[in-house]
Amino acid sequence: MDISPNNLFLAPCSRTNKEGTYRHFVDTVEDGLDPTAYSGVPEFEQDRVAVWGVVGGNEAHWRQMEPGDVVLFYTKTKVYTHIGRVIETQENAELADQIWTTYDEGRRVKDIDEPWPYIFYLTDIKEVNIPSEDFHADIGWNSYYPQSFTRVVDERRQLLIDRYGSLAAALRHHRTETAVEDPEEFEEETEDLLSPPTEEPALTGESSYTEEKQKTRSRAFREAVRQAYDETCAFCGAQRKTISGTPEVEAAHIYPKSEDGIDAVQNGIALCKFHHWAFDTGWAAVDDDFEIMIRDRPEQESYRSRRRPAR
Numbered sequence: 618m619d620i621s622p623n624n625l626f627l628a629p630c631s632r633t634n635k636e637g638t639y640r641h642f643v644d645t646v647e648d649g650l651d652p653t654a655y656s657g658v659p660e661f662e663q664d665r666v667a668v669w670g671v672v673g674g675n676e677a678h679w680r681q682m683e684p685g686d687v688v689l690f691y692t693k694t695k696v697y698t699h700i701g702r703v704i705e706t707q708e709n710a711e712l713a714d715q716i717w718t719t720y721d722e723g724r725r726v727k728d729i730d731e732p733w734p735y736i737f738y739l740t741d742i743k744e745v746n747i748p749s750e751d752f753h754a755d756i757g758w759n760s761y762y763p764q765s766f767t768r769v770v771d772e773r774r775q776l777l778i779d780r781y782g783s784l785a786a787a788l789r790h791h792r793t794e795t796a797v798e799d800p801e802e803f804e805e806e807t808e809d810l811l812s813p814p815t816e817e818p819a820l821t822g823e824s825s826y827t828e829e830k831q832k833t834r835s836r837a838f839r840e841a842v843r844q845a846y847d848e849t850c851a852f853c854g855a856q857r858k859t860i861s862g863t864p865e866v867e868a869a870h871i872y873p874k875s876e877d878g879i880d881a882v883q884n885g886i887a888l889c890k891f892h893h894w895a896f897d898t899g900w901a902a903v904d905d906d907f908e909i910m911i912r913d914r915p916e917q918e919s920y921r922s923r924r925r926p927a928r
Contacts (some may be wrong), residue, residue, distance in 0.1 A: 618766035624686040625774060625784055626678065627763040628669060631691060639692055641717050643890065645669065646690065646742060647699065648865070650716070657712035659738070667701055668744050670713050670733030671766045678768040679735040682706050687788070688739060689747065695761050699748040700788070701739035710734035726892045729776060747791045752804075755780065755787065810882050811844060820884040823878040823922055838880035842868035846887030852901065855889045871903050 630642040636695040644650075653659040658666070669688070671679050682703055690699040713732040752763045756773040769777075777787035784905035848864040849856045866887040872878030886903060888896055895901040902910040 618908060623683055624681060625769040625777075626682065626686060626688045626695075626766065627691065627692065627769065628671075628688050628766050629763045631694065631762070635883055642669070644691065645716060646701065646739070649742070649795045652693035655712060655715055657707075657709050658717075659707065661704075661738070663740070667702075667739040668736060669739065670717065670736040672733055673735070675766040676735050679706065679737070679764060681739055681768055683815060687743075687784070688737075691749060691763055695749050697752065698744060699741045699742060700745050700747075703737050704740050705738045707736045707738070708734055709736055712736065716901050745792050747788075750792050755791075803833050803840075804839055806834055807840050807844075810837055810841035810880070814883070818879075818881050818883055820872050820879060820881060822879050834880050838882075838885060839868040841882050842885035842887050845882050845885070850892055850894075851889060852892040857889070865889055869893050869896055 627817075628640050629647075646667045646669055650658070650664050651664065652661050658668075684704055686703045688701050689697040689703070690704065692698045697808050705890055710732055713734045713736060717733050721918065726869070731923045749763075752758070753761060755777055774784065777784055781787040781790055809862075843864055843866055848858075855865070866889055868885050869888050870878040870885050872887055877882050877883060886896075892901060900912050902912075904910055
């Protein structure tokens with residue numbers, strides 16, 4: 618994203634602290650909304666548009682938002698994971714009620730007792746990896762997380778401009794200089810994982826990688842599994858992408874890391890977000906013959922076979 622924004626906003630959507638908020642983030646920012654599905658949404662050229670909103674306590678920050686401004690989304694501990702560019706703002710409490718309903722399994726929780734009527738629409742949603750501690754140090758913050766939706770105020774924004782020349786340059790620096798893996802090493806690891814094995818690999822075992830090497834291997838595993846399954850969910854055949862073109866499917870370990878499952882394509886399965894959740898929570902499983910097994914009721918200890926997933 619080659620950008621020179623006037624303002625920079627920070628939006629916390631941590632999956633650790635606010636699971637329901639993160640779920641909304643996936644639904645309305647990462648996946649985007651069909652603008653024709655809601656009568657109050659402005660007309661946009663694209664089929665899907667990213668949308669987010671804030672509560673009344675953040676109205677003052679929202680009022681300063683302009684088209685072209687940039688929002689960083691904090692969805693992982695100590696990491697900003699997504700970036701987007703504002704295209705329009707809108708105050709619409711009725712629309713907010715339609716888009717963002719109750720969450721956390723139906724409970725009303727503190728930060729949704731009040732709806733999110735101060736809406737903004739975004740484009741160019743991209744995944745990034747910006748360590749918050751490094752970024753916050755550059756704007757003079759001691760905390761590693763943003764406590765609430767906020768605009769980076771002028772004097773702190775100026776610190777970035779003075780150091781890097783522009784906000785765009787500052788964002789490029791933090792997106793590239795602090796990357797967790799070497800691009801060539803990542804590509805080599807991905808190719809290695811996709812290469813036919815000379816012998817049947819063990820699917821469990823202890824890792825011999827260093828911490829940095831393991832980070833690269835883990836990301837290469839996710840990419841290799843997506844490619845091996847042609848970016849298609851093995852359970853339902855879904856092949857969806859976000860508005861930025863990112864595949865929706867995720868790589869799951871058949872033998873999980875908690876049971877010493879290794880990062881090998883043979884130990885991976887590509888699943889959409891719903892079936893990844895079902896897999897992780899025990900509603901679905903894969904047996905030794907790679908048959909999908911479904912549990913019909915919570916009290917059941919056994920599964921029933923559905924069909925064989927693509928390998």
